[in-house]
Amino acid sequence: MLAAAVAMGVAVASAGPGVSAADASAPPAFIHQALPDATLWGQGQMRFFGLRIYDARLWAGPQFEAANFGAYPLALELTYHRAFTGAAIAQRSIEEIERQGDLAPAQAQRWQRALAAVLPDVQPGERLTGLYQPGLGMRLWRGQQALGAIDDAELARRFFGIWLSPRTSEPGLRSALLARKPGAGP
Known part of the structure; x- marks a missing residue:
């Protein structure tokens, strides 16, 4: 089951050790540039048998x-x-993506290779950030360092669905991420 936790750790880029209270409600500068009106919708913690994963x-x-x-x-x-390897994160991501609907084996292999090409190994304290761009794909960062882009709209949608789809394996985390109600303040 730790592999399930790894998959949930699949999606994002990195910014370095922890977030201070001063910057907890402001997005990283590169996200603010891409999404100037973005605010924090929700936050949560992935745990596995009581261990903090991310x-x-x-x-x-x-x-x-x-x-x-x-x-x-x-x-x-x-x-x-x-700590997780990028290859393990990519593999687990595909397993989680398959929860959202059918995925042909050849497509799963292509998507796993695409994810493995941009997902880095991570260490405790590292922060990965993923930017989802509807109809285009996704961009990934480790801290302020751009890691790359995947120009596949369907892969990107299903990748972010690992956390946001109603078919996620972690509905409690999904609820925490979606905690903000429309019209509420940041």
């Missing part, structure tokens, strides 16, 4: 609707508390 934060604009998350640009940050 902290997650969701950034989205005021128009964002959880029921149709794939139609809106958003950013997801994961701050890791455990």
Whole structure:
């Protein structure tokens, strides 16, 4: 089951050790540039048998609707508390993506290779950030360092669905990430 926790740690880029209280409600500068009206929608923690795996934060604009998350640009940050290889994260991501619907074996292999090409190994304290761009794909960062982009709209939508789809393996974390109600303040 730790592999399930690894998969949930699949999605995002990195910014370095912990988030201070001063910057807890402001998105990283590169996210603010891409999503100027983004605010913190929610945050939660992935645990496995009581062990902290990572902290997650969701950034989205005021128009964002959880029921149709794939139609809106958003950013997801994961701050890791455990070390994982990028290859393990990519493999587990594909397993989680398959929970959302059928995926042909050849497509799963292509997507796993694409993810493995941009997902880094992570250490405790590192933060990965993923920017989802509807109809285009996704961009990934480790801290302020751009890691790369995947220009595959369907892979990107299903990748972020690991956390945001109603078919996620972690509904409690999904609820925490989507905690903000439309019209509420940041």
